[in-house]
Amino acid sequence: MHIQMSNIHKAFGTNQVLTGVDFDLTGGEVHALMGENGAGKSTLMNILTGLHSRDQGSISIDGQEIAFSSPREAEDYGIAFIHQELNIWPDMTVLDNLFIGKEITSRLGVLNQKQMKAMAEEQFSRLSVSIPLSQEAGMCSVGQQQMIEIAKALMTKAKVIIMDEPTAALTEREIRKLFEVIDSLKKQGVSIVYISHRMEEIFAVCDRITVMRDGKTVDTKPIPDTSFDEVVRKMVGRELTERYPARSPSPGETVLEVKGISGKGRFENVSFSVRAGEIVGVSGLMGAGRTEMMRAIFGLDPLSSGEVWIRGKKVSIRKPDDAVKHGIGLITEDRKDEGLVLDFSVRENMALPNLFSFSSKGFISTRKEQEFVDTLVKRLQIKTHTTETPAGSLSGGNQQKVVIAKWIGIGPSVLILDEPTRGVDVGAKREIYQLMNELTERGVAILMVSSELPEVLGMSDRILVVHEGRIAGEVKGSEATQEQIMTLATGGQ
Ligand SMILES: Nc1ncnc2c1ncn2[C@@H]1O[C@H](COP(=O)(O)OP(=O)(O)OP(=O)(O)O)[C@@H](O)[C@H]1O
Ligand SMILES: [Mg+2]
Structure with a gap:
């Protein structure tokens, strides 16, 4: 799947958020989207997947002009979105959360618990997740909830997966597992949009990077052609001195x-x-x-x-x-x-x-x-x-x-x-x-x-x-x- 977003504009009321963003995604690539808080990364992806409408600009998929009117439509088309703010239903079980709105039923409309469990378990073992499916999702840690969201997206068999800050709550081991899964998805031709503030991860897992600043695209480059410093400079529009300001502690009582x-x-x-x-x-x-x-x-x-x-x-x-x-x-x-x-x-x-x-x-x-x-x-x-x-x-x-x-x-x-x-x-x-x-x-x-x-x-x-x-x-x-x-x-x- 090849996605091309051109000259996208978007305002919320009088707040002009995107002012001419270009973004393209090719089949089987992991494409990083970076930018300061509020640069418009999540908004851009919400526009692609039909949660928000755009004021201007065009989106085409494989050469065909397209506009989804809801995230559900985008998902049916093969685009899954793992959101930055998790959408977990705390009172429901882990299994119900995985299949919400996508329950598998028999011809008579009866829920096929057995098949859903089998599918969930297959996905969890792929991600090395061990959470009981019957547990209330609200009892899971933030990290576990994130893994549930990832599993849910993988189950849709999407051709494009958008991951908005997927690792913020994950352990090193979970992150490594996720990267293995990303690698194998890539080999199957799945494309991934990877939004993160963690520079090390971007350079470890992504093929290309697009940097946004103040609602505009600054640059798109292959990862091997750029560096930490260059990305930071493009993001903030100035040189940034050392990451951790010096401390001179003098502890008291x-x-x-x-x-x-x-x-x-x-x-x-x-x-x-x-x-x-x-x-x-x-x-x-x-x-x-x-x-x-x-x-x-x-x-x-x-x-x-x-x-x-x-x-x-x-x-x-x-x-x-x-x-x-x-x-x-x-x-x-x-x-x-x-x-x-x-x-x-x-x-x-x-x-x-x-x-x-x-x-x-x-x-x-x-x-x-x-x-x-x-x-x-x-x-x-x-x-x-x-x-x-x-x-x-x-x-x-x-x-x-x-x-x-x-x-x-x-x-x-x-x-x-x-x-x-x-x-x-x-x-x-x-x-x-x-x-x-x-x-x-x-x-x-x-x-x-x-x-x-x-x-x-x-x-x-x-x-x-x-x-x-x-x-x-x-x-x-x-x-x-x-x-x-x-x-x-x-x-x-
Ligand atoms: N539903 C909304 N209503 C009004 N303003 C919004 C809405 N969603 C986003 N915005 C505004 O759009 C701008 C861009 O927000 P967005 O969430 O796209 O940033 P981001 O790049 O994803 O940042 P972060 O790294 O913090 O997640 C912000 O100024 C935000 O306040
Ligand atoms: Mg965001």
């Missing part, structure tokens, strides 16, 4: 200390401390229990035993409110669930938890609030039409930035960040690191869970490695290596 905390079946007897001005990285494989630990410390889940101490005093945290009162902030890995109210505006989302600091004698200072919002929107380069735009209509990466801005405003003394840069582009990543450094200079203690090893190594003063719910080891940030962390994370010595 111990702010947060957990002593022998356990959460039923999720983590056991975990002890560690974080000092003022320190960044402690928490590394480990997906599903090792890192997120669960952080949720429990913040009062989202109960602790079955153990103690949490703040500045040398034992505290009782039963709900997030208690944690906030003790100066703890949490940026979750799942922004849709806990971080963001999609119907609320960017301003409301950022200012909501900070109302207190903007009010004096009970009156909220709208000017102070607006100043705070404007400063952070600028700082983090949050791409939003206005600060009154609903958060739900921002691009994925920009939503993440709003969540971060919101917590920075509260000024916590302990900030827990769970995968803070997931889906965030290189320029904004660096801005987030810079903000972390500024916070620690002001004495904030930071605990950062991250699955991106370069990030953990680049930003942490100390690194805790979690394996199967326990701390498997601690290493110094400046001396640690990827191999060392991987060994500890997989249960080695």
Whole structure:
């Protein structure tokens, strides 16, 4: 299948998002689509697959002009789309999620459970996924949900598969498996559009790359003819200095200390401390229990035993409110669930938890609030039409930035960040690191869970490695290596 998109224009209301994009996809190629948050990558693919209409431009497939009026139509034509924001039905089983709207029935209309199970199992084993099909999908980790979405797309036997940030929540092993599958799809002539902010992956798996900036195509090139630096330069339109801004840590008193905390079946007897001005990285494989630990410390889940101490005093945290009162902030890995109210505006989302600091004698200072919002929107380069735009209509990466801005405003003394840069582009990543450094200079203690090893190594003063719910080891940030962390994370010595 050969797809040609030419001179595509698109505006949402008065927000002009695409202004003349060209993109072509040939049979059996893996084509990377890169660009900063809000550049228009997801929108372009939504136009191709009929979720959005275009204002101008043409799309042809194998020389024939085409316009799908719905994603379903595109899928019937052989184009599958694995979305950036997962579409999992949490109350339904894994199996039902895989076949939703595509149930296999007998001639009498009875569901053919046996055949669906067999198909699902075949797909799962191809991806080395082991999730019980009868499990409620909502019980699956974000990584597992991503694998369900991938399996679902593969089952459609599509000729073109669009993968929008497929690996953001996957483990190294799952990523390797996905790459093997991509390779074999390629050999069968399937084309893939691969959207990601992870440069290493793009160069490992893609054949060509198209870079977008501000709703336009900047360039399309074969991967061997370009380099990391060139791609970054084209994406951000300027040279970018080093990826991780230098830190000069001078840790103060111990702010947060957990002593022998356990959460039923999720983590056991975990002890560690974080000092003022320190960044402690928490590394480990997906599903090792890192997120669960952080949720429990913040009062989202109960602790079955153990103690949490703040500045040398034992505290009782039963709900997030208690944690906030003790100066703890949490940026979750799942922004849709806990971080963001999609119907609320960017301003409301950022200012909501900070109302207190903007009010004096009970009156909220709208000017102070607006100043705070404007400063952070600028700082983090949050791409939003206005600060009154609903958060739900921002691009994925920009939503993440709003969540971060919101917590920075509260000024916590302990900030827990769970995968803070997931889906965030290189320029904004660096801005987030810079903000972390500024916070620690002001004495904030930071605990950062991250699955991106370069990030953990680049930003942490100390690194805790979690394996199967326990701390498997601690290493110094400046001396640690990827191999060392991987060994500890997989249960080695
Ligand atoms: N349904 C919508 N309504 C209004 N504006 C939208 C809608 N979808 C996208 N936009 C706007 O279009 C622009 C491009 O968004 P898009 O999601 O395509 O970016 P992206 O390149 O995929 O970014 P990211 O890397 O963050 O996922 C953004 O400014 C976004 O706010
Ligand atoms: Mg996107």
